[in-house]
Amino acid sequence: MSTGSIMLTVDGESRSLVIDTRTTLLDALRDHLGVTSPKKGCDHGQCGACTVLLDGRRVLACLALAVAHDGAEITTAAGLSPDGEPHPLAQAFIDHDGFQCGYCTPGQICSAAGMLDEAGKGAPSHVTGDLEGPTVLDDEEIRERMSGNLCRCGAYPGIVAAIREVSG
Numbered sequence: 767m768s769t770g771s772i773m774l775t776v777d778g779e780s781r782s783l784v785i786d787t788r789t790t791l792l793d794a795l796r797d798h799l800g801v802t803s804p805k806k807g808c809d810h811g812q813c814g815a816c817t818v819l820l821d822g823r824r825v826l827a828c829l830a831l832a833v834a835h836d837g838a839e840i841t842t843a844a845g846l847s848p849d850g851e852p853h854p855l856a857q858a859f860i861d862h863d864g865f866q867c868g869y870c871t872p873g874q875i876c877s878a879a880g881m882l883d884e885a886g887k888g889a890p891s892h893v894t895g896d897l898e899g900p901t902v903l904d905d906e907e908i909r910e911r912m913s914g915n916l917c918r919c920g921a922y923p924g925i926v927a928a929i930r931e932v933s934g
Contacts, residue, residue, distance in 0.1 A: 772836040777845025792827035803842035814915030817873035824880030843872035858928035866919030
């Protein structure tokens with residue numbers, strides 16, 4: 767077994783750990799650091815329940831090897847609300863009933879935060895019509911950008927409404 771020592775900043779707190787070099791970022795967070803906001807859904811990168819922000823970009827933590835991200839800044843859904851007040855996306859999910867069982871919600875919120883940042887920087891999606899103008903986050907655009915996050919309860923109308931509200 768090969769191990770590595772890494773340092774991660776998780777939700778604003780520097781954390782060091784020694785892990786097997788095959789450990790995923792998701793397992794490092796949950797099993798080694800006790801950070802349970804990202805969920806293990808499929809463990810194959812197909813559901814999005816493990817989505818976190820890695821240096822500000824959304825990633826599937828089950829597909830990332832932790833040792834490859836030594837020194838990285840990880841933000842989970844819990845870290846989006848460091849003062850205890852709900853993040854605007856979390857509040858919008860509540861207001862629009864954008865969750866049912868809540869299992870996928872942390873990944874949905876991290877993905878939505880990342881996708882709003884991407885859209886704000888002008889990154890197009892597959893359905894973006896005007897590549898020259900500002901990205902308009904209509905329902906089709908939101909659904910496309912969030913397509914990697916699955917909700918088994920089917921709360922998609924509330925999720926889209928919540929993101930639309932926050933996107934302005």
